Amino acid sequence: MNDNDNLMTLVDEHGNETLYEVLFTFESDDYGKSYILLIPAGAQPEEQVDVLAFSFDPNEDGEAVDAELHDIENDDEWDMVEGVLDTFLNDENMQ
Secondary structure (H helix, E strand, C coil): CCHHHHEEEEECCCCCEEEEEEEEEEEECCCCEEEEEEEECCCCCCCCCCCEEEEECCCCCCCCCHHHEECCCCHHHHHHHHHHHHHHHHCHHHC
16 A cells, blocks of 8 residues: 555535545444544644544455445444544554
């Protein structure tokens, strides 16, 4: 993966574009979905930022493309994603 593969532009409902960096992706056997977590591009490691999470339909290479992102609407699914993020943030070997 080159540096550009690690970036994704999202467009909000007003047409504003924002560049994000892919924090990581993972798959859940429980939900049968792939997930992607994004942070604002250029965020510093010590900077507190909002992490965006989506489920996605991987392309033939197993990667996410912005046209295939889906909002997570189930509370149990959100809890699972937050648990994975907490594990990532608290395990130095995963970062």
